[in-house]
Amino acid sequence: MRSKLLLVTMALAVFALSSPSWSQLTTLPTSGRLLGYAASPEPCGWLIIGPNNTDIEPVVSTDMRSVVFQGDAGSYIIVALVIKTLPDGKPIVSPLRKVLVLGGTVPPVPPPLPPGSKWILILEETGDRTAQMGNLLIAIRRQPELSKLVQILDKDAQAEYVKKILKAIPTGYTFPVIASVSSAGEPIRISPLKATDGIEKVKEFLK
Amino acid sequence: MSISDLSAAIDPHWIDVAIAPASHKMGCKPRTCQLGDHFPILEETEDLIPRGEWDDLIAAQEEDEYLVGAIKDQGDEGTCASNSTTGSREFVWNLNFGKEWFIQLSPISVYRWIAPNGDSGSTISDNLKQIRDVGALPADTPRNREILQLLKLPIKVIKNVGYSQVFPDDWKELATYFRMPEWDDIASFDGMVTNILRKKKPVYGRAGHSIYGVKVVKRNGVYYVKYANSWGSWGENGYGYDSESFISGAIRSYGAFAPRAGVIAEPMALLIRKYLQETRYTQPLIVG
Numbered sequence: 001m002r003s004k005l006l007l008v009t010m011a012l013a014v015f016a017l018s019s020p021s022w023s024q025l026t027t028l029p030t031s032g033r034l035l036g037y038a039a040s041p042e043p044c045g046w047l048i049i050g051p052n053n054t055d056i057e058p059v060v061s062t063d064m065r066s067v068v069f070q071g072d073a074g075s076y077i078i079v080a081l082v083i084k085t086l087p088d089g090k091p092i093v094s095p096l097r098k099v100l101v102l103g104g105t106v107p108p109v110p111p112p113l114p115p116g117s118k119w120i121l122i123l124e125e126t127g128d129r130t131a132q133m134g135n136l137l138i139a140i141r142r143q144p145e146l147s148k149l150v151q152i153l154d155k156d157a158q159a160e161y162v163k164k165i166l167k168a169i170p171t172g173y174t175f176p177v178i179a180s181v182s183s184a185g186e187p188i189r190i191s192p193l194k195a196t197d198g199i200e201k202v203k204e205f206l207k
Numbered sequence: 208m209s210i211s212d213l214s215a216a217i218d219p220h221w222i223d224v225a226i227a228p229a230s231h232k233m234g235c236k237p238r239t240c241q242l243g244d245h246f247p248i249l250e251e252t253e254d255l256i257p258r259g260e261w262d263d264l265i266a267a268q269e270e271d272e273y274l275v276g277a278i279k280d281q282g283d284e285g286t287c288a289s290n291s292t293t294g295s296r297e298f299v300w301n302l303n304f305g306k307e308w309f310i311q312l313s314p315i316s317v318y319r320w321i322a323p324n325g326d327s328g329s330t331i332s333d334n335l336k337q338i339r340d341v342g343a344l345p346a347d348t349p350r351n352r353e354i355l356q357l358l359k360l361p362i363k364v365i366k367n368v369g370y371s372q373v374f375p376d377d378w379k380e381l382a383t384y385f386r387m388p389e390w391d392d393i394a395s396f397d398g399m400v401t402n403i404l405r406k407k408k409p410v411y412g413r414a415g416h417s418i419y420g421v422k423v424v425k426r427n428g429v430y431y432v433k434y435a436n437s438w439g440s441w442g443e444n445g446y447g448y449d450s451e452s453f454i455s456g457a458i459r460s461y462g463a464f465a466p467r468a469g470v471i472a473e474p475m476a477l478l479i480r481k482y483l484q485e486t487r488y489t490q491p492l493i494v495g
Contacts, residue, residue: 075380099377126407126468127253131264134406137302138269147305154468 028059029070034102038078039066044096045081050074073103118188120150120205123157123165124176132195133176139199146199149206161185180205217426221447225414231438234285234328235417238462242392245332246464249391255401262425264404271406271422272435274301276309278445281437282368285328288417289314290437291410292334293343295419296387298408299468310351312385313365314437315372316344325370331412331462335390342382344374360384389467396455399432402465412461413454424448 029035036058038046043064048056051074058067069076080096122140124133141147153162155175165179168187178193178201189205227233242248249255256264276297279290293312301309320341321333337343345351347364355362363375391407393399399409403420410419418434425431431448439445454463 097376099380101380129405129407129468131256131401131404132267134404135267135269137406138271138274141302141305142269142273144305144307148307150305152303 026059028068033070034073036069036071036076036078036100036102037066038080038098038100040080040082040096041065042082044083047079047081049077049079051076071102074101076100076102118180118182118206120202121161121165121179121181122150122152122176122193122202123155123162123179124152126154128175130195133193136193136195136197136199140202143199146202146206150202161187165190178202178205217424217431217448218443221442222431223450223453224442224447225416227416228438228441230283231281231441232283232285232287232326232328233414233416234281234287234326235412235415235461236288236328236330237412237460238330238332240330240332242394242459242462244392245336246390246392249393249398249402249465250395252391253401255395255397256404258397261400261404261423261430265423265425268404268422271403271408272433272446274298274306275421275435276301276306277311278435278439279311279314279367279437280439281314284315284318284325284368284370285322286314286318286325286368287437288329288331288334288410288412289318291417291419291435292331292338293317294435294437295408295410295466296338296343296385298406298419298421299387299466302406302468308354310354310385311346311348311367312343313346313367314343315368315370316365316374316378316382319370319372319374322370328415331410331417331464335387335410335464338385338387339390340386341379342384342386344378344382345385387466390464391467393458393463393465396430396451396458399454399458399463399465400430403432407465407468409463409465411454411458411463413449413457417461418447418449420449421446 046058046060046067048058048067048069050056050071056069056071056076058069060067076099078098078100082094082096084092084094086092137152140150153159155162155166161181164185165177165181165187169177169190173190173192176193177190179190180188182188193201275294279294281287281290293314297309297312317334317337318329321337322329345355345364347366351364352362355364361381363378363381365372365374391402393402393409399411399420400423402409403423408419408421410417418436420432420434422433423430424433430451432454433446433448436442436445436447
């Protein structure tokens with residue numbers, strides 16, 4: 001242990017004389033952001049376009065073969081410009097393109113709606129669907145104005161508003177359930193839905 | 208009972224058709240895997256609807272063809288199993304999100320990666336595995352382009368036919384939005400009827416051709432599956448009928464599969480919801 005401490009002390013002393021101070025060290029990513037990386041076997045120029053066509057300024061390695069950059073979740077277009085020389089001495093630029101998705105492919109949760117708007121979600125266990133319930137779902141879809149505001153999803157769907165409804169379902173309810181959902185994705189009203197309830201119950205939830 | 212005994216509601220020309228018209232191909236290969244190899248067996252996971260209940264349910268059946276997105280035309284390529292697979296997937300989509308959000312899927316976007324050429328044909332299970340693991344691309348239609356633009360998705364589309372088409376760069380990213388992760392392997396005619404009545408439309412094969420069933424009908428004591436074909440306007444506006452005996456004789460060799468449905472496309476659900484929110488529900492629906 002003593003010899004390790006001595007080594008560290010000596011290293012610090014050498015860095016203090018010959019290297020930049022600690023405050024000049026740069027690390028990525030900064031808090032809450034995601035790190036992207038790209039590499040090429042040959043040195044090249046780099047161009048990175050972020051979500052919504054934003055320009056991203058990457059950190060390029062000294063040998064020009066790799067870059068790191070940071071950003072939010074989304075798709076990034078990475079273009080590597082490889083410069084080659086033809087036999088006659090003329091340079092040509094050969095671009096390589098790749099799309100890198102940071103943070104998975106799920107787009108961000110939508111922004112909230114103005115107060116007053118609401119929509120209907122029917123959550124079901126698809127494996128338990130009965131023929132009668134299937135007929136009700138088709139009947140909903142056959143009414144364009146209703147169809148527009150109703151979404152039918154499996155209870156295992158990984159959407160945030162689905163999770164909120166699952167939490168809010170009172171004990172003893174069985175699937176399928178019908179819920180009216182606010183602009184912010186908050187459940188307003190939840191009830192079990194039976195095939196015999198018919199389309200009237202769905203309409204009632206929109207009132 | 209002979210076919211001539213049937214009521215006029217079913218044209219006997221379109222029952223148990225085993226030969227393709229000269230203008231079209233078939234292309235469904237017999238299954239190479241065993242029942243349950245890749246997907247759960249329906250009969251082991253769900254209770255089937257007893258036959259004693261069928262007639263009432265058939266009588267109460269809504270016009271399920273309403274949610275069939277499109278009758279496709281495979282032309283002279285052996286893509287029937289890709290047409291039926293994508294068609295069944297489209298039905299699930301329309302049931303979940305409404306027909307106003309119908310996105311037609313390109314069968315060739317699935318077939319191209321599981322078949323060596325346009326003539327070879329494919330098994331149904333290969334199509335299902337591709338659409339489960341990779342997904343499919345939207346077909347190149349004006350309506351699809353409009354919806355993709357509304358949802359701010361890249362417009363990477365491909366035609367329904369044309370094996371040698373060039374795929375757009377990074378097409379797999381968009382294809383993941385159109386996966387169908389869960390399917391059931393169906394062992395019996397009763398399982399097929401159960402799924403049709405529960406709005407999970409089965410893809411199946413017989414006589415070298417694959418289609419998907421959309422409705423159960425009964426005529427003179429015999430049960431038939433009304434199926435959506437992929438030969439354009441062939442048959443009864445694109446539909447034909449298979450009898451119980453015709454299906455039962457082939458179901459083990461070609462296979463029958465239905466989407467388990469429901470867990471598709473949460474990313475798409477969010478995008479559609481976002482669009483509706485941004486437009487505050489005031490935009491007119493897209494009509495086909």
